[in-house]
Amino acid sequence: MFDKSTWIKLPRNVLQGHGVLDDLSAAVDELYLSGDPFLVTSPSPDRIAGDRVRDQFDGIASVSLDRASFESVERVVDAAREADAGYLIALGGGKPIDVAKMASDRLDCGFISVPTAASHDGIVSGRSSIPEGDTRHSVAADPPLAVVADTELLAEAPWELTTAGCADIISNYTAVKDWELAHRLKNVEYSEYAGALSQMTAEMLVGSADSIKPGLEESAWIVTKALVSSGVAMSIAGSSRPASGAEHLFSHQLDRIAPGRALHGHQVGVGSIMTEYFHSGARGEWTDIRDALSTMGAPTTADELGIDGETIIEALTTAHEIRDRYTILGNGVSEEAAIEAATITGVI
Ligand SMILES: NC(=O)C1=CN([C@@H]2O[C@H](COP(=O)(O)OP(=O)(O)OC[C@H]3O[C@@H](n4cnc5c(N)ncnc54)[C@H](OP(=O)(O)O)[C@@H]3O)[C@@H](O)[C@H]2O)C=CC1
Ligand SMILES: O=C(CO)COP(=O)(O)O
Numbered sequence: 001m002f003d004k005s006t007w008i009k010l011p012r013n014v015l016q017g018h019g020v021l022d023d024l025s026a027a028v029d030e031l032y033l034s035g036d037p038f039l040v041t042s043p044s045p046d047r048i049a050g051d052r053v054r055d056q057f058d059g060i061a062s063v064s065l066d067r068a069s070f071e072s073v074e075r076v077v078d079a080a081r082e083a084d085a086g087y088l089i090a091l092g093g094g095k096p097i098d099v100a101k102m103a104s105d106r107l108d109c110g111f112i113s114v115p116t117a118a119s120h121d122g123i124v125s126g127r128s129s130i131p132e133g134d135t136r137h138s139v140a141a142d143p144p145l146a147v148v149a150d151t152e153l154l155a156e157a158p159w160e161l162t163t164a165g166c167a168d169i170i171s172n173y174t175a176v177k178d179w180e181l182a183h184r185l186k187n188v189e190y191s192e193y194a195g196a197l198s199q200m201t202a203e204m205l206v207g208s209a210d211s212i213k214p215g216l217e218e219s220a221w222i223v224t225k226a227l228v229s230s231g232v233a234m235s236i237a238g239s240s241r242p243a244s245g246a247e248h249l250f251s252h253q254l255d256r257i258a259p260g261r262a263l264h265g266h267q268v269g270v271g272s273i274m275t276e277y278f279h280s281g282a283r284g285e286w287t288d289i290r291d292a293l294s295t296m297g298a299p300t301t302a303d304e305l306g307i308d309g310e311t312i313i314e315a316l317t318t319a320h321e322i323r324d325r326y327t328i329l330g331n332g333v334s335e336e337a338a339i340e341a342a343t344i345t346g347v348i
């Protein structure tokens with residue numbers, strides 16, 4: 001008997017382009033949602049674009065968050081229940097979007113993603129990444145019902161947020177290699193479609209590197225398109241595997257031991273240089289990853305991340321512990337091997 005089945009959840013409306021924030025209420029109308037919206041945001045996005053949302057949803061209740069945590073999720077759940085909200089609108093970077101994603105899961109309602117930073121592919125995906133104590137939970141949730149990505153707004157965000165988004169996409173190269181490896185060695189389920197889409201997304205971004213420059217709205221357009229495509233790959237896979245391998249384990253571990261020093265995308269980019277070295281050796285493709293990052297203005301060294309070499313080595317040697325996900329790090333790399341990889345690749 002044929003017993004395979006799959007359920008792919010994707011955003012229904014994806015609006016991307018100059019000024020599309022003003023089409024938010026039209027995009028919402030199209031979804032036939034019932035009840036009132038509730039706005040989840042954080043201080044800078046609220047200051048920059050909160051009123052443009054409020055202008056479209058008269059009297060909308062809101063919460064502004066300082067950090068992403070399970071406490072913040074509870075705060076949103078309580079406030080949205082009190083406001084008797086029918087759905088959530090998340091306006092901001094990964095922080096409000098991840099929290100709204102989890103809160104909407106708890107409330108059993110939909111949410112709309114309105115990114116103000118093209119900083120990583122979580123703005124589109126069905127995964128929430130929330131730190132807690134010594135660990136980080138990558139929680140499955142539904143993806144947004146709609147994504148409204150205004151390139152005018154995204155282009156005005158601090159440039160490093162966009163280069164972080166670029167690096168998160170470039171890291172798809174090593175994430176896919178790790179996924180294939182786990183498939184071969186551990187029989188982890190692999191999706192050819194999701195793997196190919198994720199890799200193609202990285203290739204297309206790198207192919208457009210010359211058009212990715214500060215002050216160019218086209219850059220925000222290219223990066224957002226890639227983030228959407230990477231989010232779709234994760235939705236097809238039903239896991240973050242196509243976009244999260246050993247380089248993400250390294251970054252999650254850095255978040256734990258050196259919190260708040262560098263952006264997610266920048267950390268995974270530097271991680272990707274080193275994990276590519278583990279995959280293909282000294283003459284391998286790590287130089288391509290480093291050069292692509294550097295062309296887009298993303299960090300390629302510990303110094304540029306603002307993190308010391310010792311911390312890099314600690315994160316690299318302990319990254320495999322953070323989560324049950326088989327990667328090129330296997331059961332852990334030795335300190336000597338980590339130092340060699342970080343030194344040869346010029347990370348430290
Ligand atoms: N679900 C997933 O797959 C993933 C989730 N994440 C999660 O996302 C979070 C990190 O994402 P990130 O987007 O970097 O985080 P934030 O939402 O914290 O945004 C980063 C910074 O940029 C500011 N900001 C956002 N938009 C603008 C803008 N247009 N202009 C000026 N400043 C702006 C924010 O301000 P303010 O401080 O005022 O909010 C914040 O200081 C973490 O919580 C992480 O766990 C990360 C990767 C993947
Ligand atoms: O950041 C992600 C993909 O780019 C999500 O990855 P995690 O599942 O490791 O949180």
Ligand SMILES: [Zn+2]
Nearest residue numbers: 120121168268
């Ligand atoms: Zn990522």
